[in-house]
Structures are given as structure tokens and as C-alpha cells.
Amino acid sequence: xxxxxxxxxxxxxxxxxxxxxxxxxxxxxxxxxxxxxxxxxxxxxxxxxxxxxxxxxxxxxxxxxxxxxxxxxxxxxxxxxxxxxxxxxxxxxxxxxxxxxxxxxxxxxxxxxxxxxxxxxxxxxxxxxxxxxxxxxxxxxxxxxxxxxxxxxxxxxxxxxxxxxxxxxxxxxxxxxxxxxxxxxxxxxxxxxxxxxxxxxxxxxxxxxxxxxxxxxxxxxxxxxxxxxxxxxxxxxxxxxxxxxxxxxxxxxxxxxxxxxxxxxxxxxxxxxxxxxxxxxxxxxxxxxxxxxxxxxxxxxxxxxxxxxxxxxxxxxxxxxxxxxxxxxxxxxxxxxxxxxxxxxxxxxxxxxxxxxxxxxxxxxxxxxxxxx
Numbered sequence: 001x002x003x004x005x006x007x008x009x010x011x012x013x014x015x016x017x018x019x020x021x022x023x024x025x026x027x028x029x030x031x032x033x034x035x036x037x038x039x040x041x042x043x044x045x046x047x048x049x050x051x052x053x054x055x056x057x058x059x060x061x062x063x064x065x066x067x068x069x070x071x072x073x074x075x076x077x078x079x080x081x082x083x084x085x086x087x088x089x090x091x092x093x094x095x096x097x098x099x100x101x102x103x104x105x106x107x108x109x110x111x112x113x114x115x116x117x118x119x120x121x122x123x124x125x126x127x128x129x130x131x132x133x134x135x136x137x138x139x140x141x142x143x144x145x146x147x148x149x150x151x152x153x154x155x156x157x158x159x160x161x162x163x164x165x166x167x168x169x170x171x172x173x174x175x176x177x178x179x180x181x182x183x184x185x186x187x188x189x190x191x192x193x194x195x196x197x198x199x200x201x202x203x204x205x206x207x208x209x210x211x212x213x214x215x216x217x218x219x220x221x222x223x224x225x226x227x228x229x230x231x232x233x234x235x236x237x238x239x240x241x242x243x244x245x246x247x248x249x250x251x252x253x254x255x256x257x258x259x260x261x262x263x264x265x266x267x268x269x270x271x272x273x274x275x276x277x278x279x280x281x282x283x284x285x286x287x288x289x290x291x292x293x294x295x296x297x298x299x300x301x302x303x304x305x306x307x308x309x310x311x312x313x314x315x316x317x318x319x320x321x322x323x324x325x326x327x328x329x330x331x332x333x334x335x336x337x338x339x340x341x342x343x344x345x346x347x348x349x350x351x352x353x354x355x356x357x358x359x360x361x362x363x364x365x366x367x368x369x370x371x372x373x
Contacts, residue, residue: 005022005023006020006021006022006167006169006350007020007021007022007029007051008020009021009045009046009047010035010037010045011033011035011352011353012350012352012357013354013355013356013357014037014354014355015066015173015307015353015354015355016035016036016037016038016039016040016066016307016353017035017036017037017040017043017044017045017066017070018032018033018034018035018061018066018067018352018353019031019032019033019034019035019045019047019070020032020033020144020169021047021051021055022135022137022142022167024116024117024137024138025116025117025137025138027054028054028055028056028116029051029054029055029056030055030056030057030058030059030117030135031047031055031057031058031059031081032059032061032133032142032144032169033058033059033060033061033067033068033144033146034047034058034060034067034068034069034070034071034074035064035065035066035067035068035069035070036065036066036069036070037066038065038066038069038309039307039308039309039310039312043069043070044070044073045070047074047077049077049078052074052077052078052079053078053080055079055081056081056082057081057082057083057084057101057113057117058071058074058079058081058082058083058084059084059085059103059119059133059135059144060083060084060085060089060090060093061085061089061124061130061131061132061133061144061146061147062086062089062124062126062127062129062130062131062146062147063088063089063092063093063127063128063129063209064127064147064207064209064210067146067147068089068093068095071083071093071095071097072095075097080099081099082099082100082101082113083095083097083099083100083101084100084101084103084113084119084133085100085101085102085103085129085131086102086103086104086105086129086130086131087102087129088128088129088244088247089129089130089131090102090129091129092128092129092209092240092241101113103119103121103131103133104121105121105122105123105131105158106246107120110134110136116137116138117135117136117137118135118136119133119134119135119136120133120134121133121134122157122158122159122160123155123156123157123158123247124145124146124147124148124149124157124158125148125149125150125151125152125155125156125157126146126147126148126149126152126155126210126330126331127147127155127209127210127247128155128209128210128241128244128247128248129244129247130146130147130155130210130247131146132144132145132146132148132158132160133146134163134165140166140167141164141165141166141167142165142166142167142168142169143160143163143165143167143168143169143170143344143346144168144169145160145168145169145170145171145332145340146171147171147173147330147331147353148160148170148171148331148332148340149181149329149330149331149332149336150181150332150336150339150340151180151181151182151329152181152214152249152330153185153214153217153218153221153249153252154213154214154216154217154248154249154252154256155213155214155247155248155249155252156246156247156248156249160340160343160344161343161344162343162344163344163345163346164344164345164346165344165345165346165347166347166348167346167347167348167349167350168344168346168347168348168349168350169349169350169352170332170337170340170341170346170349170350170351170352171331171332171337171351171352171353172331172332172333172334172336172337172351172352172353172354173331173332173353173354174327174329174331174332174333174334174354175333175334175337175351175354175356176334177327177333177334177335178333178334178335178338179333179335180329180333180335180336181329181333181336184326184327184328184329184333185218185328185329187326187327188218188303188305188326188328189218189222191301191303191324191326192219192222192223192275192303193222193223195300195301196223196226196274196275200298200299200300200301201273201274201275201276201295201298201300201301202274202275202276202300202301202302202303203275203276203278203291203292203295203296203300203301203302203303204275204276204277204278204302204303204305205278205280205281205282205283205288205292205302205304205314206234206277206278206279206280206281206305206306207279207281207306208233208234208236208237208279209237209241210330211305211306211328211330212234212237212238212277212279213238213241213248213252213256214328214330215277215305215328216228216238216255216256216259216277217252217255219275220255220259223274223275226274226275227262227267227272227273227274227275228259228262228264228267228273228274228275228276228277229264229265229267229268229272229273229275229276229277230264230265230268230276230277230278230279231265231268231276231277231278231279231280231287231288231291232265233278233279233280233285234264234277234278234279235260235264235265235279236279237279238256238259238260239260241256242256242257242260264277268291276291276295278291278292281306281307281314282308282309282312282313282314283312283313283314283317284312284313289313292317296317296322301323301324302317302322302323302324303323303324303325303326304317304318304323304324304325304326305325305326305327305328306327306328306330308325331353337351341360341362345362346362347361347362348360348361348362349361349362
């Protein structure tokens, strides 16, 4: 069974540290992502030196550190293979490496990697440079979703439909809800709307790439009169992605440029805004933490839309009921995950990016809690 060839070094049974290896020919391997778990004391995927030496290709789905953050460490420990990624991912992750194959999601044909391997890819709807991969070797194939969202607001997505794979490793970061992206976004709006209507401010701590652009689009569509401020780190990241229009949905690049022309940093300096976007997911920077505390003291609301670092400042806010949590659909829910399975023919499916350890078998149409060992 193709599943028996999969080596898991992170991402299965946990959210983060995504790293999977598959042997493909004559003792060689290809790797899918090399992330870190920034909420863990030991954040690294532990890949043995022997495996690294035999890893010929590393497919990097996107620049977020839970998928790319261990790259330099793997190179220092012996990886000398080819990096396969979008050019935007290499740039945004600030990777300096001399063996890069640029993956083109707009190519109409699969790309060959020697005689033994070829792949196709598409935009995953998660961030600039975000890709899914479909990889073939010796008549078998593996589909890897990376971080996938079929219904993004800001990012372009190449829908995954009608594909067949012996093994699929698929994003299922929100396994406890069947709700789709629209329903999950509405829950965030239900927090934001009454708050700004009462004259109270909303603070949203965010990663600098990805979810922030989605929230700008959501706010602009639903609260067009709201004044949005942002800290320098967030604004700089937004400026950086403006040149990657091919990764955005039609009209979104213009919307982002209009947001920047509103000078969100100046609004922060003048203390005139309704919503504050901070480029610091865990509020670890003193400046961002103090801004959040200031708004809380004024009666504002902090909304956490992603993962929480155990024992960190955000966890303290949530424990003290000073912040609320509302998952933003930047990944797939269980409903999205099951819909993807119905639209494709995947023999064995490994859901990743959550705390469960389950496998799904397409023929049976059911999941079982079987560990990989």
C-alpha cells in the first residue's frame, strides 16, 4: 500500500511542523514541507542525516514558518537536494539557496524531474506563493494540499477537482466544524459589528502574510466606512505582496493598494480608527502587546483568529476572558475536507494540521482513528 511508504516528521496529530517524506526510486526520497512548531520548546522536525542525504527534492507549499521554517536547519544538517517552490515563496521566506526549481501553477502540463518523478501544482488560496502539489512516481501518485482554502476572499485558488491519487495528505485544520468559510466568517463579523457600532475598537493580531489580506477584504466588504489602522510590521508585509497580482483574485490588488493609500500607520499614530491590525500573531512584541492592552483598558475587544501559544500572552488574555476566539477560515473545516474527498478520487487520505490521528479510505467513505506508528 502506498500509505506504508509515508514517513511523517511533523504535521500529523498536531497543527504545525508539517514535514512528510516519501521514497520514490532507488532509495531516494522527496519531502513535502519542512515547518516548525513555534509553540513548542523543540520546534524542529527531526529528520535524520541519512534521510536528508537521500532526499532529492523538497516541495515547499508556501512561506509560512510552520511549513518552511526549518529549511535552513535542514541545509545545515545535510540537505543538498532541489527545492521546488513558487518564486514568491522563496522570496517571502527569504531563502538563499542555489538549487531551486520554480513551480508554475499556471502551466498547462506536468513538469518532469528526471525520469522518475513529475508533478503538477496549483494555487492553494492560502497566501501569496501558496501551492498544492500532485506528484507522480512509478505509476503511483501523491496529492499534497499544503494549506488549502477553496473559497478565499483575497487569494486566487485553482480548485482541486477530478484528481486521482493513491495517497492524499490534506489540510483539515478545523476538524470540529462542518461549517464552510462563509459561515465561519459570519461569526467574526458578529463580534466586530456590535463592537464598532458601540464606539469600541477591535484589535486583530495577525500573521504578516496570508490571513491579514483576507481580513482586509472581509472588513472592506462588510464595514466599508470603518477606519482601519495597522502597525508598521503589518503594513510593510502588505506592501511587499502588492507586486504579486497573479496570486490575488481580480480587484484585490487594487483594494490592497487603496488600503495602503489610506495610511493605516498614520491612523495609529493619530489614534483615530475603529479596527487595529497588528502583525504579531501571539502579541509577543512589546509594542503590539501594549497597544492591545491600551484598547482593552478603553473597553475594546481583542479577537484571536488563529493558533494560540500555550502559556503566552494571548493565552493569558483568553483565560482572563479579555479576548475572544473566532477561527478564521484560512484552512479547511471538516465540511470542506469531506467535500474535497467527494470531488476527487483519493485512495488513502491523511488529514493534517490538527490534533487528531485519523486516516480516511475513499472506497469505504469512512475515517478510522488509526495511528501511523
